[in-house]
Amino acid sequence: MDTLVDYFSRVARYEWWIVIVELVLIGLVVYWVVDFLEGTRGERLFRGVIFILVAGVLVLNLVVERLPFDRLQFLYKGFLIAILIVAVAAFQPEIRRVLIQIGQPRIWTGSLHQLSRTVEALITAVTELSAARIGAIIVLERQVALGEFIETGVRLDARVTADLLKTIFYPGAALHDMAVVIRADRIIAARVQLPLAEAGAMDGIELGSRHRAALGITAGSDATCLVVSEETGAISVARNGRLVRNVTEAQIRSYLTSTMTATVPLVGRWLKRHG
Numbered sequence: 001m002d003t004l005v006d007y008f009s010r011v012a013r014y015e016w017w018i019v020i021v022e023l024v025l026i027g028l029v030v031y032w033v034v035d036f037l038e039g040t041r042g043e044r045l046f047r048g049v050i051f052i053l054v055a056g057v058l059v060l061n062l063v064v065e066r067l068p069f070d071r072l073q074f075l076y077k078g079f080l081i082a083i084l085i086v087a088v089a090a091f092q093p094e095i096r097r098v099l100i101q102i103g104q105p106r107i108w109t110g111s112l113h114q115l116s117r118t119v120e121a122l123i124t125a126v127t128e129l130s131a132a133r134i135g136a137i138i139v140l141e142r143q144v145a146l147g148e149f150i151e152t153g154v155r156l157d158a159r160v161t162a163d164l165l166k167t168i169f170y171p172g173a174a175l176h177d178m179a180v181v182i183r184a185d186r187i188i189a190a191r192v193q194l195p196l197a198e199a200g201a202m203d204g205i206e207l208g209s210r211h212r213a214a215l216g217i218t219a220g221s222d223a224t225c226l227v228v229s230e231e232t233g234a235i236s237v238a239r240n241g242r243l244v245r246n247v248t249e250a251q252i253r254s255y256l257t258s259t260m261t262a263t264v265p266l267v268g269r270w271l272k273r274h275g
């Protein structure tokens, strides 16, 4: 108790506005990290790491500092460094995504007309595949290049059309297995093997490998992924390692437009809004 009183009387000597600014900044950073990781595997890890750190600091400050447990304190410092190294390894996909988003310019070389044609072709393809219960997974590459995964598939370079997408995923067709990757308005590759996210369930349903592949590729990159379930015909959208199931046509349009307009130059976006 004395330690707590000591602590608060020390804090009370600081300039009040400095304490407030510091608390607000810490709060903003934690809020931003939790918001960024929300619903992903990283969120649980982050909560775990924060819990260990807060519990460790409290125990050390409130109990150990009062008693001559110098070796424990020394070990705790080493433990913090180990936690930092483990956290960097564990959050590798999330850290990669954030750094790439910060460091890369936005590029879209096509016109807005091409953009909306591509969006409509994708919507037609997935709704028709869904109605026919044909499984499909389509990855929309953005700023993070997906070259290492594209190499596992068959290279194509064809304009996105609904008919071509339906033909690719038609059961038994040579390229129907695995994923299609799209860059701007081109189908870049088919039969692409994506990294799988850990096994897990969503809404009580165990995720199969198609949906785990969508989570895997979107956790480690800024890509958006459309999935059509062969089993139920449900269409899902994955972004930032999160899956939204049973999306409607309007939702797909909104997801795709926001994904793709983020790569349109600002002037183009301004013209679209005011033109």
Ligand SMILES: Nc1ncnc2c1ncn2[C@@H]1O[C@H](COP(=O)(O)OP(=O)(O)OP(=O)(O)O)[C@@H](O)[C@H]1O
Binding pocket: 135, 136, 137, 176, 177, 178, 179, 192, 193, 194, 195, 196, 207, 208, 209, 210, 211, 212, 213, 228, 229, 230, 231, 232
């Ligand atoms: N690593 C991967 N990358 C891309 N696609 C994959 C990968 N692994 C599996 N797939 C695709 O997922 C199909 C198998 O889907 P599975 O039934 O296991 O998953 P699911 O999520 O339950 O999907 P569905 O709801 O369509 O059944 C494979 O035939 C293949 O086309």
